[in-house]
Amino acid sequence: MNVLSDPTKRRWLAWAALATVFLLVNLHRLSTAVLSERLTADFETTAAQLGTLHASFFLIYAAIQIPTGVLADRVGPRYVGSVGGIVLSLGAVGFALSDSYLAALASRALIGLGSGVIFVSILRFCANWYRADEFATMTGLTGSVAGIGAILATTPLAVTVALFGWRETIFGLATVGFIAAGAVFFLARQSPAAAGLEPIDGVPEQPSVALAETGGYLRTLLGDLDQWLLSVVFFAGNGSILTLVGLWGVPYLVVVYEFDVTTASYFTLLGSVGILIGPPTIGWISDARSQRLLPMAVGTGLLLLTLSTIPVLGRPPLVVIALSYLACGFLFGAAMLSLSVVKERYPAGASGVATATVNTAGFVGATVLPAIMGVVLDTYRTDETVGGTVAYTQFGYRIAFGILAATVGLAFLCSLWLLARDATAESPTPS
Numbered sequence: 331m332n333v334l335s336d337p338t339k340r341r342w343l344a345w346a347a348l349a350t351v352f353l354l355v356n357l358h359r360l361s362t363a364v365l366s367e368r369l370t371a372d373f374e375t376t377a378a379q380l381g382t383l384h385a386s387f388f389l390i391y392a393a394i395q396i397p398t399g400v401l402a403d404r405v406g407p408r409y410v411g412s413v414g415g416i417v418l419s420l421g422a423v424g425f426a427l428s429d430s431y432l433a434a435l436a437s438r439a440l441i442g443l444g445s446g447v448i449f450v451s452i453l454r455f456c457a458n459w460y461r462a463d464e465f466a467t468m469t470g471l472t473g474s475v476a477g478i479g480a481i482l483a484t485t486p487l488a489v490t491v492a493l494f495g496w497r498e499t500i501f502g503l504a505t506v507g508f509i510a511a512g513a514v515f516f517l518a519r520q521s522p523a524a525a526g527l528e529p530i531d532g533v534p535e536q537p538s539v540a541l542a543e544t545g546g547y548l549r550t551l552l553g554d555l556d557q558w559l560l561s562v563v564f565f566a567g568n569g570s571i572l573t574l575v576g577l578w579g580v581p582y583l584v585v586v587y588e589f590d591v592t593t594a595s596y597f598t599l600l601g602s603v604g605i606l607i608g609p610p611t612i613g614w615i616s617d618a619r620s621q622r623l624l625p626m627a628v629g630t631g632l633l634l635l636t637l638s639t640i641p642v643l644g645r646p647p648l649v650v651i652a653l654s655y656l657a658c659g660f661l662f663g664a665a666m667l668s669l670s671v672v673k674e675r676y677p678a679g680a681s682g683v684a685t686a687t688v689n690t691a692g693f694v695g696a697t698v699l700p701a702i703m704g705v706v707l708d709t710y711r712t713d714e715t716v717g718g719t720v721a722y723t724q725f726g727y728r729i730a731f732g733i734l735a736a737t738v739g740l741a742f743l744c745s746l747w748l749l750a751r752d753a754t755a756e757s758p759t760p761s
Contacts, residue, residue, distance in 0.1 A: 337527040340517070341459040345468075347513035348407060348452045349475045351415040354507050355445040356479025357487070358422065359387050359696075360576040361500075363598060364488045367591055368496050373431040381704025384577045385697045386435050387442035392693035394446040399686025400544050401447070402454035406520030411451040415511025418444025422504035426497045446693075450686045453669065457681040458521045461532040463617055466670040470613025473666050477606025477659065480575050484599040488592045547680040551687050556675065556751065559744040560668040561691035563630060566741035567665020569695020570637060570734045571658055575601040577700045578707075578730065579655065585721050586645055597655050604659020612663030613670070622671045623752055627745035629664020634738045636661065641732035644724050665692075665741070671748075699737065703730040 333339045362369070362384040370380060401410050421440030428434035449472070456468040490499050519525035522533070551557050573579075575598045583594035616625050636657045639646050646654070669685050676684040710726025 334517075335527065337459075337522040337525070337530050340522075340525065340527065341455075341530070344407075344459070344514075344517040344519070345452070345455065347510060347517045348411050348448065348455060349472065350510040351411060351418075351507065351514060352448050352452060352472065352475050353479045353482075354415075354503055354510065355418065355448050356476045357483050357503060358418065358441050358445060359391075359572065360480050360483035360602075361487060363575070363577050363580040364483065364491065364591060364595055365496050366577070366581055368491070369434070373434055375431060376704075376708060378701070378704045378708050379431065381577065381701045383431070383435055383438060385701045386439045387445070388572070388693045388697035390439045390442040391446035392690050392697055394443065395450060395686040395690035395693065396548070396683065398447045398450045399454075399683035402451050402682035402686070403544060403680070406518075406524070407451040407455040408515060408518040408520065410447050411455075411518055412511045412515035414444045414447035414451065415507050415514060416444065418442075418448075419504040419507030419511065420444070422500050422507060426500040426504065450682060450689060453673070453685045454682040455518060457673065459530065459533060461530075462674070463620075465673065466613040466616045466622070466667065467610065468613075469666055469670055470610035470663055473609025473613070473663060474606050477602055477604070477609070480602030480605050480659070481599055483576075484595040484602055485592065488595045492592070544680070544683055547676060547683050548687075551676075551684060556748060557672060557684075557687060559748050559751075560672050561688050562744040563626065563741045563748075564665050564668045564688050564692040565695035566737045567630065567633065567662055567668075567695075568692030569697075569699040570633070570738055571601070571605065571662045571665075572696040573700045573703065573734060574598070574637075574655070574658055575605070576696075578703055582640070582727050582731075583651070586724055586727060587648070597652055600652055601655040601659040604656045605662055606659075608660030609663035609666050611660075612667065616667055616670065622667050622674070623745065623749050626664050626667040626671070627742070627749050629661045629667075630738065630742045630745045633658060633661040633664065634735060634742050637731065637735040637738055641728045641735055644728050695737070699734060702733055706730045706733065 333343065366380060369375060369383065375383065398410065418441050421437050421444055424437035424440060425434060428437050452472050453469065456465060460468050487499070522529055579598045579601065580591060580594045583589050583597055584591060612625055612629060616622055636654050639650055639654045668688055672684045672688045673681050707722045707726050707730050710723040712721045712723060
């Protein structure tokens with residue numbers, strides 16, 4: 331039996347192909363922080379425009395999550411994932427060739443369109459090829475791929491851009507994307523049976539899903555309070571970490587601490603390392619203890635404390651900044667548990683659309699939060715530039731980062747509400 335005919339080995343090859351595309355997704359979506367100085371110079375953007383350029387990826391990404399869930403449930407990850415890889419790579423080519431702000435905006439939105447189908451496709455693949463008690467671990471492991479992409483989007487990207495130029499670098503990423511999309515098409519299938527393989531112990535064959543059933547699941551999700559509470563948690567967790575590592579974490583350090591972009595990227599690199607190790611660690615703990623809500627609530631509370639350092643202190647010691655960035659990335663794993671929770675509360679045939687619904691909220695957060703911070707920072711804009719970056723007052727950054735902390739505070743309250751609802755549901759009814 332070779333590696334392609336052994337289902338337990340084949341699944342890792344297919345997951346790796348999908349994960350490679352997801353790695354590129356994270357490189358693209360977090361690249362704006364390192365590219366901010368060059369994009370500002372080339373396209374003459376304000377903070378709000380830069381925030382909008384960054385957010386255009388997430389706007390389209392969020393909009394297509396539920397349609398992606400429907401497609402992933404009905405068509406499967408092979409076609410959805412490979413087409414997504416091709417589209418995001420075409421968008422990257424367009425971004426590299428852009429000669430105006432509007433062209434760059436449209437191209438980045440196209441990157442978001444292709445990228446938006448990948449994560450849900452991976453989750454659907456994991457639901458079909460891995461046991462239920464492996465799902466949170468696999469979700470966390472997929473999250474760690476986001477961490478690798480985030481690491482590459484910091485100092486390595488800054489060095490590469492300095493050596494070759496930002497346009498050439500983005501074009502190189504597009505080339506890798508086309509190759510990875512081909513690997514997804516060759517390796518990924520809807521299930522072991524669809525690949526002509528023996529079933530995997532403990533992994534039931536997933537039922538086909540009729541469109542009417544999917545509509546019923548969507549209506550149920552719309553009226554499900556738990557889904558809304560989980561969506562707030564992921565809105566805050568995903569939105570805050572992608573805003574910190576993907577955009578405003580670098581300009582804050584450039585302006586307030588007068589670092590160059592490459593030096594500032596070392597700190598967001600720490601946040602990316604946190605993303606690399608946090609989600610799989612927290613997912614493994616959750617699977618091992620068969621608990622979801624408690625680690626989610628504890629982690630969200632700690633994320634609130636960590637994000638509060640900048641709005642409270644303004645210019646904390648650098649060691650505090652370093653530990654805060656690292657901890658924020660690590661604690662993102664707590665927010666990712668919301669995807670495991672919603673997946674487990676719906677039938678197997680609805681796993682794609684259920685996780686896509688909560689994932690939508692996460693990328694609405696990644697769309698809204700950086701744009702709001704950009705508007706706030708423009709209010710506190712000065713006439714100076716630092717390292718080529720438009721300067722804002724330290725107080726402006728405190729207000730802007732305070733928005734992130736307040737959003738995570740709301741998520742923490744929602745996680746406590748979920749814990750209380752779960753405890754009430756488990757309590758015996760008095761006779």
